[in-house]
Amino acid sequence: MITRRRLLGATGALVVAAPLVRSQLGYADELTPSVHVRIDGRGRIIATVPKPDTGQGVRTMAAILIAEELAVEVADVTLEQAPGDTARFGPQTIQNSTSSRQLAQPLRTAAATARCLLVTAAANRWGVPPGECAARAGRVEHPGHRALPYRALVADAAKLDPATVAVTLIPPEKWRLIGRTRAGRSDARDIVTGRAKYGAESAPPGALIAVVARPKWIGAQVDTVDDAAALAVPGVVAVVRLVAPAGGQGGVAVVARSTAAALQGRAALTVTWTGGTPAADSRTWIADLEAALPPVTGKPDIQRIFRLPLLAHAAMEPMNATAHVTDTGVTVWAPTQDPGGLRTILSRQLALPESQITVHPTLAGGGFGRRIEPDPVFEALTCSRAVGAPVSVRWTRDDDTRHDSYRPMSVHRLGATLDASGLPVSRFHQVATWPLTVVPIFNNPMLVKASGDHFPYSVPGDVSVTLRLAPLRTGFWRAVYAGQFGYAEECFLSEIARRGGHDQVTARRTLLPADSRLRRVLDTASDHHGYADGAACHLDYGSAIAVLVTADPVARKVIRVTAAVDVGVPVHPSGVIAQVEGGVLDAVSTVLGAQITVREGAVVQSSFRDYAWARIGDCPEITVIVVPSDAPIGGLGELAYPPAAAAIASALAAGGDPVSGMPYGIGVG
Structure with a gap:
C-alpha cells in the first residue's frame, strides 16, 4: 500500500528513490527519467499514461500530478496513451477504483526526478548549489536573476546520473494544482469537437x-x-x-x-x-434465489426481503x-x-x-x-x-443490451432486533445470488461477502451468502456486489429509522463510531442539504461518502441530491465531482425502473427505449461537496452508486410502502 508519507512527502526535503539508472535515461537531446515522463530538446513535456481512459479522466489526473512536480501548467503537458505492456508500465487495469491510487506515486516521482535533474543541470552550469535554484513556470531560476528554460537544460540533465541527485517531492503546503485546480478535463475540447478517437x-x-x-x-x-x-x-x-x-x-x-x-x-x-435454455425466465430465477435463503432462527422485531434485478452496463459507446x-x-x-x-x-x-x-x-x-x-x-x-x-x-445498441455480462440478480433477507428507541442493536443479512461467470474465482461465498459487505454502523450481526449457478453471463458492474449489499442494508436502516420516528441523518449519526470518517461527510452533507427524505453512507476503496435526497414520491421524481465525499487527496476536484454525479445518475436510472428481464430464453430489453436510463428531465439538482482530508488518495469510480441508489429509493418510499419491490427499481424479474 502507498502510505501518505511515501505519496505526499512530509516536507520538501523528503528524498525519494530515482526510478532509473543513468544508462536508461535516453538520448542526449531528450530527458527520460522514467517510462511515464520525458522532456524533448524543445522543452516539450510528454506524459505516457499507462491506464486507459473510459471517461473517468485518468489522463487529466496524470497531467495534474506531472505538472505539479515539474512546476508547469496542466496545459503544458502533452498526453500519450501507453500501449498494453505490463512489463514496462506495471498494472494497467482500471477496476476496483485503483487508477489514482496506483499511479500517483510513480507519476509524481518520475516528474520530480526530471525537475531535480534539470535544477542540478542549471546549478552546475552556474556553479551554485542546487538548493539555491528553483523550478518555476517551465524554467530554472536563481536569485541572481538568472533563469534558463527547460529546453536549454535537457541535454545537460540527460547526462547526469540520477543516483547522484537527491529527488524531492513538492510538499502539500506548496501545491498549486493537486486538489486545488478547477481545470476541466485535458481532452475536453477534443471530445466535444469530435477530434477524440474512440x-x-x-x-x-x-x-x-x-x-x-x-x-x-x-x-x-x-x-x-x-x-x-x-x-x-x-x-x-x-x-x-x-x-x-x-x-x-x-x-x-x-x-x-x-x-x-x-x-x-x-x-x-x-x-x-x-x-x-429457450424457456429461461427471470421470474423463475428470482424465485429460486429467494427459496435458497436459509430459514430464519429467532424472532426479529423487523424483517424485510429485497429483490434486486439484472442490470446491463449500457455504456454510451457499444x-x-x-x-x-x-x-x-x-x-x-x-x-x-x-x-x-x-x-x-x-x-x-x-x-x-x-x-x-x-x-x-x-x-x-x-x-x-x-x-x-x-x-x-x-x-x-x-x-x-x-x-x-x-x-x-x-456491436449495435441492441447487441450490447441483449448480450451483456449482467450484474447478477440477488435476494436479500434482513432482520433486526430493536432497542426501546427503535434503533437496531443486532441484525442479520442473508444473501442469495450468483457468482460472476467472467471471473471463476468469484464462485466463492466468502469472496462475494468480502466484496459486498461494507456495513459501517455499530450494530453487530451475521451476514451469510448463498450462491447458485448463474443461468447466464454475469460480470463486473459498477460497485459489483457492494451496490447490492449496501443498497439493501441502507434501505432497511431507512425503514427502521422511519418506523421509530427518527430523522434519517440522526439515526445514522447515532450508529456510526465517533471517529468515523462517515460522520464527518454525513454532517457536511446535512449542513448543506437540511432535512432529507432519504440518506445513505458508504465506506469503500479508501474513501467515504454520504448522500442525502429530497424526492416527490407521488410524482416519482428525485428533486435534490447532496453528496459529501472524502477521497483523501482529491487530485482533480472537478473530476471528483463528475464521478459522483455519474454515480448518482446511474442510481436515478436503476431506482426509477431500469432493469433487465428475461422471457422465453431471451433478454426482453433492447436499447434505451425500453432499458430506461435517466433522461435530462429525470436529472435532479446535484450538489457534490469535496470534504478536505489528510487521508491517502482513495478510490472513487464506484463509490457513489450504492449510497445514492439506497438514498433515492428510500426517499421515494418515504410517503408509502417499504422498499421491497417495484416500482423502486427492485424488480421481481
Whole structure:
C-alpha cells in the first residue's frame, strides 16, 4: 500500500528513490527519467499514461500530478496513451477504483526526478548549489536573476546520473494544482469537437466492418447457416462462423466493406440454433434465489426481503474492437479496461510471444466493468484471420443490451432486533445470488461477502451468502456486489429509522463510531442539504461518502441530491465531482425502473427505449461537496452508486410502502 508519507512527502526535503539508472535515461537531446515522463530538446513535456481512459479522466489526473512536480501548467503537458505492456508500465487495469491510487506515486516521482535533474543541470552550469535554484513556470531560476528554460537544460540533465541527485517531492503546503485546480478535463475540447478517437473510430484505413448474428436465446449455439443471401449483398466480403470462446457467446459474423452492408448481410442470414435454455425466465430465477435463503432462527422485531434485478452496463459507446492478424503478429485497437492484461491473454490464447502482440487502448465511452472482458477482441481476431485484413467488429445498441455480462440478480433477507428507541442493536443479512461467470474465482461465498459487505454502523450481526449457478453471463458492474449489499442494508436502516420516528441523518449519526470518517461527510452533507427524505453512507476503496435526497414520491421524481465525499487527496476536484454525479445518475436510472428481464430464453430489453436510463428531465439538482482530508488518495469510480441508489429509493418510499419491490427499481424479474 502507498502510505501518505511515501505519496505526499512530509516536507520538501523528503528524498525519494530515482526510478532509473543513468544508462536508461535516453538520448542526449531528450530527458527520460522514467517510462511515464520525458522532456524533448524543445522543452516539450510528454506524459505516457499507462491506464486507459473510459471517461473517468485518468489522463487529466496524470497531467495534474506531472505538472505539479515539474512546476508547469496542466496545459503544458502533452498526453500519450501507453500501449498494453505490463512489463514496462506495471498494472494497467482500471477496476476496483485503483487508477489514482496506483499511479500517483510513480507519476509524481518520475516528474520530480526530471525537475531535480534539470535544477542540478542549471546549478552546475552556474556553479551554485542546487538548493539555491528553483523550478518555476517551465524554467530554472536563481536569485541572481538568472533563469534558463527547460529546453536549454535537457541535454545537460540527460547526462547526469540520477543516483547522484537527491529527488524531492513538492510538499502539500506548496501545491498549486493537486486538489486545488478547477481545470476541466485535458481532452475536453477534443471530445466535444469530435477530434477524440474512440474504439470504433480507431481502426486503420481500409479496415473491414463486421457485425455478428448472436444467439436467439441464452446459451444457444449455431446449428446451421445459410449465407447465400448474405454473400449476395453488395459489399459483403465473407461470413465467418464464431465458436464461443471461454466466456464468449459465439455466433455468425458478416464481414463487409461498410457498416450498412454488414448489417444488411446479417439481416439476410438464415441461422438455426441449438442448445441453451429457450424457456429461461427471470421470474423463475428470482424465485429460486429467494427459496435458497436459509430459514430464519429467532424472532426479529423487523424483517424485510429485497429483490434486486439484472442490470446491463449500457455504456454510451457499444462494445467494439479492431484486430489485424498477419504472419508477423497481431495488432489490436480496442476500448479496453486492461490493455496489459489483454496482451497477456492474447499471448496465451494465440500461443504467441507478447513481443508479437500490440494492443492500442483507445478512449472509451464508458466501461463500468464490461470492458474488462475480451470477447469483442476475439471476435475481431477470428474475422481478421479468416479474411486476411484488419476487421473492426461493431456491436449495435441492441447487441450490447441483449448480450451483456449482467450484474447478477440477488435476494436479500434482513432482520433486526430493536432497542426501546427503535434503533437496531443486532441484525442479520442473508444473501442469495450468483457468482460472476467472467471471473471463476468469484464462485466463492466468502469472496462475494468480502466484496459486498461494507456495513459501517455499530450494530453487530451475521451476514451469510448463498450462491447458485448463474443461468447466464454475469460480470463486473459498477460497485459489483457492494451496490447490492449496501443498497439493501441502507434501505432497511431507512425503514427502521422511519418506523421509530427518527430523522434519517440522526439515526445514522447515532450508529456510526465517533471517529468515523462517515460522520464527518454525513454532517457536511446535512449542513448543506437540511432535512432529507432519504440518506445513505458508504465506506469503500479508501474513501467515504454520504448522500442525502429530497424526492416527490407521488410524482416519482428525485428533486435534490447532496453528496459529501472524502477521497483523501482529491487530485482533480472537478473530476471528483463528475464521478459522483455519474454515480448518482446511474442510481436515478436503476431506482426509477431500469432493469433487465428475461422471457422465453431471451433478454426482453433492447436499447434505451425500453432499458430506461435517466433522461435530462429525470436529472435532479446535484450538489457534490469535496470534504478536505489528510487521508491517502482513495478510490472513487464506484463509490457513489450504492449510497445514492439506497438514498433515492428510500426517499421515494418515504410517503408509502417499504422498499421491497417495484416500482423502486427492485424488480421481481
